[in-house]
Amino acid sequence: MLDGILSDPRLWHIVGLSLAVSLSAVAIATVLGMPLGAAIAVGRFPGRQAVIVILNALMGLPPVVVGLFIYLLLSRAGPLGSLGLLFTPPAMVIAQTVLVLPIIAALARQSVEDAWREYEEQLRSLGVHGWRGALTVLWDIRFSLVTAVLAGLGRASAEVGAVMIVGGNIDGVTRVMTTTIALETSKGDLPLALGLGLVLIAIVLALNAAADLVKQAAQRRYG
C-alpha cells in the first residue's frame, strides 16, 4: 500500500512545498538571526541581559500563537491585508521565519559569546571593534553554527499549527506534509498519514546527515 502512496504525484507536490517553505524560512532566519545573535553576544548595551532572556524565551513560541498573530497581520482587515498574502505559501514562510528566527539567533548568540571569550583580546589588540568583531567570530565558528541551523530546520519542518492557520491547508496550494498528516489522521486515512510521516522523518534525517558530513569535513580541514 505504501508503494501506491509513494507513486502518487500529489504526494511529491506536498513534499516539495513542505521543503520549499521550511528551507526558505530557515534561510531567511539564518541571514537575519546569525548577525543579530552575534551582535547581542559581542555588544555591551543597557538591558542586554533582558534581551537575552526574552530571546531565549522566544525559542518556545507556540506555533499556533504565531500563526494567529501572522493571520491577524495578513487578514484582509489587518495592517498588511492589502498584500493579499493570507492562505499563500509566502504567508507560511513568514510564519515559520518568525518561529525559527529566535532559535537561530539565540543559539548563535550563545556560540559567539563563548567563542568571543577566546578571541576578544586578540581582536581588540588588532584594533577590531563592534560589527567587524562580531562578524569575524561568526564566520570563524561557522561550522559549529550548523547545529543552530539544524535546530531551526527541525522546528520548521515539524511545525503544523502556524502553517495550518496562515496557509489554510488548501489542497494543491498550501497543503504541506504536517497539515496533510493532521488532516488524513482526522479523516481516518491512517496509511497515508503514516506514509507521509515516514517520508518526513527520512527527509529530516537525510538533511541532518548531509549537514553533519559537511561539518566534519570542514572541521578536519580547518581545525
Add this chain to the structure above:
Amino acid sequence: MILPLRIEELTFVAGGRTLIDRVSLELEAGPSTIILGANGAGKSVLMRLMHGLLAPTSGRVLWNAEGARRCQAMVFQRPVMLRRSALANVAYGLKVSGSPQAERMAMDALEEVGLTHVARHPARVLSGGEQQRLALARAWALHPEVLFLDEPTANLDPGATREIETVIKAFDAAGTKIIMSTHSLGQARRLGDEVIFLHQGRVAERAPVERFFPQPASPEAAAFVKGELPWA
C-alpha cells in the same frame, strides 16, 4: 614616535584584589625591556594595561603621541588563530588597519619568520611553535613601534622556544621596542637589555640585565634569582 611611554601611579583592582599597586614607570625607545616576576606578580596585567586591553582602576597610561593604538602590537601566551590560512591570518590584521596590498605585506612577514612554506595551510592545524611564529608575523606585519610579548614561549618546547627567540631578536635589531614578560631567567638574559622585576603588583627593582643577575638589589629579586637559577 609614541615612545617614551609614561605610566603614573597605575593601579588595577579585580575581585577585591589589587593586582597592580601604584606602579610608575617610564619606558624609552631602544633597550628591550623584560618584565620579570613569579606567577601572579602582575606581569600580564601590567602589559595589558599598557596596551590598553584593560582599563586601570586609577592612574594613567601616557603615550608620547596621539594614535598610539595603531603603533603597537601584542603577542599572547596562547596564540589565537582564525580558521583560515596562515597567510589570511596575517593579512586580516593588515586589512583591519587599512593597509593596501595586505596579501603581499603578509607574505613578506611570513618570510621574516620562516613560514612561507605553510602560507596556504589552515592556521589552526599548525604546530604550537609555528602558530606562535605566525602570531609574531601577524604582529610584525603591522610594523609596530612597540611590541608586547606576554610569555610567548611558556607553552613551547626548547626547539620552538629558540626559534621564537631568534625572531624576537631580529625584531629588536630592526628597531622595534620589545616589552616582554617571562618567568624564565635564561630568556630574560638572552633577550633583555633591562629588567623590571615585579613582586605582588609592585616594581621591586629595575636594573640593566648585566647588573640585575649578578647583584639584584632588592631582597625579592635576590630570592627569585637564587631560587630560579638551577632551571634557567
